[in-house]
Amino acid sequence: MEPTRPRPPGVLTLCLLLALCMHGPPSRASDTVSRDQPLSGGQRMVSQGGRFALGFFQPDVTAPDRWYLAIWYNKISKHTPVWIANRGRPISDPNSSKLTISEDGNMVLLDRLESPMWATNITRNISNSTVGVILDTGNFVLAPASNTTYFLWQSFDEPTNVWLPGAKLGWNKVTGHTTRIISWESAINPSPGYYTLEMDPDGSNQFVHRWNNSRFIGQRASGLALCLLEFLRWRHTLKLQ
Numbered sequence: 001m002e003p004t005r006p007r008p009p010g011v012l013t014l015c016l017l018l019a020l021c022m023h024g025p026p027s028r029a030s031d032t033v034s035r036d037q038p039l040s041g042g043q044r045m046v047s048q049g050g051r052f053a054l055g056f057f058q059p060d061v062t063a064p065d066r067w068y069l070a071i072w073y074n075k076i077s078k079h080t081p082v083w084i085a086n087r088g089r090p091i092s093d094p095n096s097s098k099l100t101i102s103e104d105g106n107m108v109l110l111d112r113l114e115s116p117m118w119a120t121n122i123t124r125n126i127s128n129s130t131v132g133v134i135l136d137t138g139n140f141v142l143a144p145a146s147n148t149t150y151f152l153w154q155s156f157d158e159p160t161n162v163w164l165p166g167a168k169l170g171w172n173k174v175t176g177h178t179t180r181i182i183s184w185e186s187a188i189n190p191s192p193g194y195y196t197l198e199m200d201p202d203g204s205n206q207f208v209h210r211w212n213n214s215r216f217i218g219q220r221a222s223g224l225a226l227c228l229l230e231f232l233r234w235r236h237t238l239k240l241q
């Protein structure tokens with residue numbers, strides 16, 4: 001057998017190298033928002049491992065004045081939002097709006113009139129030296145700047161229409177609060193829609209699906225329900241194309 005000889009680089013390889021050089025390394029966006037470093041306009045936050053991005057997005061390109069603060073998969077070129085802050089309250093212009101930390105330490109989305117369109121709304125006594133961090137799990141957290149593993153608030157507790165691994169669905173015995181996921185109103189409107197999914201509050205370990213508040217399926221927590229949700233989400237995504 002002849003040893004394989006090194007081949008001169010093909011045209012394709014050269015083109016690839018050239019393309020890489022022209023683009024340069026991907027610019028490294030910060031994963032953190034703070035009082036000194038608010039997020040505005042076309043800026044994005046990217047989780048440390050590069051899996052998730054957070055920024056402003058527009059689900060309906062025919063409605064230029066409806067923008068949402070969202071988390072999406074950073075490595076999928078099409079925006080596939082997994083969480084939205086201001087679901088029912090779009091902002092009209094991301095350039096004059098910003099996500100920042102308010103004086104009381106809460107994270108807040110301010111529109112161009114500086115009115116809060118969304119906030120973490122923690123009433124506990126927290127200092128204003130807090131930061132918001134987008135994690136590689138897709139969880140967006142508020143934490144003291146001195147210890148970002150101590151979560152004061154997390155988006156996993158307030159999911160929108162997507163469940164991500166690590167997030168808890170269900171009834172919190174301490175707060176009595178039920179975490180449920182709620183579909184979009186339509187493929188281009190992320191306002192809360194008619195379809196919801198939650199753990200059975202009676203503790204039967206079943207998922208409860210509802211349409212317009214009436215129960216329609218009880219399914220063992222077998223993953224089937226989550227598959228169904230994934231399917232619904234992808235259907236939304238397809239409709240957006």
Ligand SMILES: *[C@@H]1O[C@H](CO)[C@@H](O)[C@H](O)[C@H]1NC(C)=O
Nearest residue numbers: 041042064092093094095096
């Ligand atoms: C925001 O500003 C950028 C850069 O100036 C501009 O290209 C973009 O069109 C603006 N976006 C909106 C929604 O006005």
Ligand SMILES: *[C@@H]1O[C@H](CO)[C@@H](O)[C@H](O)[C@H]1NC(C)=O
Nearest residue numbers: 116117118119120121122123
């Ligand atoms: C903030 O929390 C308070 C008390 O829980 C509630 O009354 C208020 O509606 C909340 N505000 C927002 C913007 O969620």
Ligand SMILES: *[C@@H]1O[C@H](CO)[C@@H](O)[C@H](O)[C@H]1NC(C)=O
Nearest residue numbers: 104105123124125126127128
């Ligand atoms: C909140 O913090 C301030 C200053 O750190 C302190 O003076 C105040 O007593 C605290 N309030 C509560 C309810 O813990």
Ligand SMILES: *[C@@H]1O[C@H](CO)[C@@H](O)[C@H](O)[C@H]1NC(C)=O
Nearest residue numbers: 035036103104127128129130
């Ligand atoms: C925290 O808020 C106080 C006013 O309540 C302000 O003087 C101080 O500069 C703020 N700290 C930071 C880190 O922004």
Ligand SMILES: *[C@@H]1O[C@H](CO)[C@@H](O)[C@H](O)[C@H]1NC(C)=O
Nearest residue numbers: 143144146147148149150151
């Ligand atoms: C940071 O917070 C985590 C989670 O609450 C805690 O386990 C850890 O001890 C804290 N680290 C410091 C330096 O306070």
Ligand SMILES: *[C@@H]1O[C@H](CO)[C@@H](O)[C@H](O)[C@H]1NC(C)=O
Nearest residue numbers: 193194195210211212213214
């Ligand atoms: C949703 O439920 C309400 C109250 O039962 C009812 O009035 C309304 O017509 C329902 N909407 C749809 C679209 O089914």
